[in-house]
Amino acid sequence: MVTSVTSFGRSGLSDWLLQRITATIMTAYLIFIVAYFGFNDVDYASWKALNAGLPMKMFSLLTVLSIAIHSWIGMWGVLTDYVTVRLMGAKATALRMVFQLGVIAVSLLYVVWAIDVLWGI
Numbered sequence: 001m002v003t004s005v006t007s008f009g010r011s012g013l014s015d016w017l018l019q020r021i022t023a024t025i026m027t028a029y030l031i032f033i034v035a036y037f038g039f040n041d042v043d044y045a046s047w048k049a050l051n052a053g054l055p056m057k058m059f060s061l062l063t064v065l066s067i068a069i070h071s072w073i074g075m076w077g078v079l080t081d082y083v084t085v086r087l088m089g090a091k092a093t094a095l096r097m098v099f100q101l102g103v104i105a106v107s108l109l110y111v112v113w114a115i116d117v118l119w120g121i
Contacts, residue, residue, distance in 0.1 A: 015073050022066035022073075029063040057118045064114040068107040075103045 040046060050056055083096040 015077075018069055019073050022070040025066040026063055026070065029059060032059070051118075060118055061114065064111055068111050072103060072107055076100065079103075 036042070036050065051060070079096050079099055083092050083099065085092045088095060
């Protein structure tokens, strides 16, 4: 079994499983938000009250972390499949690393920003 340092999970199977789990979490969050808007008369006060509770903060943070994990696994797969020496030439490895660092930086920025918004650090 070949593992990569830049892969999120230990193997392709764990990456696949993480992708399915994070997709389920994101889908549950989307269904909850759509149902909340569909069944409630939402104004600023009710929206603020919903998002002030600890369960919603945890669910929102779990969803943001799921988005970061899901996007990393997806982008890692695309970059390792298509940004290769065979397709891009000698500088492919360096280019792939730059793109991967960019994905990591943006994901980290979004997670920190979400924590700041959710908990007002």
